[in-house]
C-alpha cells in the first residue's frame with residue numbers, strides 16, 4: 617500500500633520536475649503562469665496533467681494544436697517514480713527520506729537540463745549547497761565534518777582534473793557545473809561516498825561514451841555532458857554505496 621502512495625506522489629513530483637526542467641532553463645517562473653503547451657501556449661486542463669497516462673492517451677501530441685510533446689515528459693515522470701520507490705525501499709520513511717528526496721530531485725532536474733542544454737543552472741547548485749549544509753548541521757544526512765570533507769573532495773578533485781586538462785591538453789575537459797555538482801553531492805554523502813561517486817561516474821561515463829561512439833550516435837571529439845553520469849553515480853552511491861565499498865574492501869584486502 618505504502619509503495620502505491622510513494623509511486624503516485626513521485627509521479628506527480630516528476631511532473632513538477634518537468635516544469636522545473638523546462639522553466640529553469642528558459643528563465644520562466646516555476647509557479648506562474650500555470651502549465652501550458654510550449655507550442656500553442658494553451659493552458660492545460662487537469663486531465664492533461666495526469667503523469668504518463670495523459671501522454672499515452674494523447675499519443676504524444678498536444679490536445680489543442682497537435683504538436684508533438686517531447687517524450688522527455690513521461691520519461692522523467694517514470695524515472696522519478698522508480699527512483700523514489702528505490703529510495704523508500706532502501707532508507708524507509710523518515711527525516712533521511714525527506715532530506716534525500718530533495719537531493720534526488722536536484723539530481724534528476726540537473727540531469728535533464730544538462731542533457732538538453734549542456735548547462736547546470738547555478739540556482740540548483742545554490743539550493744543544493746544550502747540544503748546539504750543545513751541537513752548535515754542537524755545530523756540528518758551525515759555529520760558536518762564529513763559533509764565539508766565530502767564537499768572539499770568532490771569540488772577539489774574535479775577542479776584539479778579541469779586544471780590539468782587545461783594545462784596538459786589545452787582544452788576544457790570539465791565544465792564548471794560538473795565541479796560544483798560533485799561539491800553538492802559531497803555535502804550530502806560525505807567523503808567516502810563522494811570518492812565512490814567520482815570513480816563510478818568515470819566508469820559509467822566511459823562505458824556510455826564508448827557505446828555512443830560504437831553506435832555512431834556521437835563522433836570522436838563530440839561533447840558528451842558529464843552531469844548525468846555524476847548524478848547517476850551519486851544516486852547509486854547513496855543507495856548502495858556502503859555495500860559496494862564493503863564488497864570492494866573485502867575483495868581487495
Ligand SMILES: [Zn+2]
Pocket residue numbers: 653654655656657658678679680681682683
Ligand atoms: Zn499545443
